[in-house]
Amino acid sequence: xxxxxxxxxxxxxxxxxxxxxxxxxxxxxxxxxxxxxxxxxxxxxxxxxxxxxxxxxxxxxxxxxxxxxxxxxxxxxxxxxxxxxxxxxxxxxxxxxxxxxxxxxxxxxxxxxxxxxxxxxxxxxxxxxxxxxxxxxxxxxxxxxxxxxxxxxxxxxxxxxxxxxxxxxxxxxxxxxxxxxxxxxxxxxxxxxxxxxxxxxxxxxxxxxxxxxxxxxxxxxxxxxxxxxxxxxxxxxxxxxxxxxxxxxxxxxxxxxxxxxxxxxxxxxxxxxxxxxxxxxxxxxxxxxxxxxxxxxxxxxxxxxxxxxxxxxxxxxxxxxxx
Numbered sequence: 001x002x003x004x005x006x007x008x009x010x011x012x013x014x015x016x017x018x019x020x021x022x023x024x025x026x027x028x029x030x031x032x033x034x035x036x037x038x039x040x041x042x043x044x045x046x047x048x049x050x051x052x053x054x055x056x057x058x059x060x061x062x063x064x065x066x067x068x069x070x071x072x073x074x075x076x077x078x079x080x081x082x083x084x085x086x087x088x089x090x091x092x093x094x095x096x097x098x099x100x101x102x103x104x105x106x107x108x109x110x111x112x113x114x115x116x117x118x119x120x121x122x123x124x125x126x127x128x129x130x131x132x133x134x135x136x137x138x139x140x141x142x143x144x145x146x147x148x149x150x151x152x153x154x155x156x157x158x159x160x161x162x163x164x165x166x167x168x169x170x171x172x173x174x175x176x177x178x179x180x181x182x183x184x185x186x187x188x189x190x191x192x193x194x195x196x197x198x199x200x201x202x203x204x205x206x207x208x209x210x211x212x213x214x215x216x217x218x219x220x221x222x223x224x225x226x227x228x229x230x231x232x233x234x235x236x237x238x239x240x241x242x243x244x245x246x247x248x249x250x251x252x253x254x255x256x257x258x259x260x261x262x263x264x265x266x267x268x269x270x271x272x273x274x275x276x277x278x279x280x281x282x283x284x285x286x287x288x289x290x291x292x293x294x295x296x297x298x299x300x301x302x303x304x305x306x307x308x309x310x311x312x313x314x315x316x317x318x319x320x321x322x323x
Contacts (some may be wrong), residue, residue: 025073060092066113069104154293
């Protein structure tokens with residue numbers, strides 16, 4: 001089979017496509033013929049060796065997938081050859097991948113493979129952050145930073161399903177329009193000098209209840225200063241490239257909380273939570289209360305440029321590579 005292979009850590013442009021052996025499922029595993037694979041900011045960091053965890057070389061990148069099961073291992077009873085599945089597992093940028101059967105979710109009949117491939121990580125992270133970390137309550141007001149990206153649009157969709165009022169922060173008119181189309185109630189330009197004054201006006205001076213922050217950088221402190229007493233700043237990632245150093249006088253004086261929302265770390269420590277989260281999310285889709293945001297697609301051959309565009313924050317919405 002053909003796969004994108006990282007042989008040495010470096011820029012996405014150094015990725016090569018080569019023939020590698022087909023995977024063979026072991027007990028409790030399945031092989032999936034990959035039809036679509038999501039692109040995330042972490043993928044671009046991993047291929048450069050810049051993420052907190054470095055996979056052993058050589059390795060096949062990609063962590064979100066959708067496709068069709070082509071082989072099942074012993075002790076797999078709930079999945080069958082020919083079944084459409086989605087999930088998160090390493091090695092998604094390839095014709096085939098091997099994954100534990102327990103992490104493969106049957107793809108809903110009315111969900112395309114492209115939507116399915118961009119769903120698992122972003123939407124589960126949003127649910128974990130809002131519900132489990134932020135204790136969000138219907139009627140509260142939340143700010144989503146980086147709101148036009150795939151992570152931001154997922155956060156908006158889940159927040160609206162939970163009954164939150166969402167203010168989207170994005171840098172350009174097109175990106176703010178995309179965030180509004182994803183369901184945000186208001187949008188602000190965080191590059192404007194007076195953007196915190198705009199937030200005050202939108203919250204009638206009371207401040208924000210929650211901040212969803214996958215960006216970091218200089219935006220983090222400004223957003224945190226806009227929280228109300230009892231507010232929660234949810235740390236999701238650092239797409240800006242800089243890990244902010246925030247003075248602890250801010251949470252002290254604001255009487256607010258900084259909460260880490262590392263979904264991957266939580267699932268590694270508490271794997272059973274994943275099944276509950278995906279059950280909740282897919283249940284919302286089934287009853288019509290959650291509509292995943294649209295995605296854009298590119299052919300897998302364009303993966304190096306896609307990762308570069310993701311790192312340079314040129315993308316609007318979720319990008320998915322397709323076979």
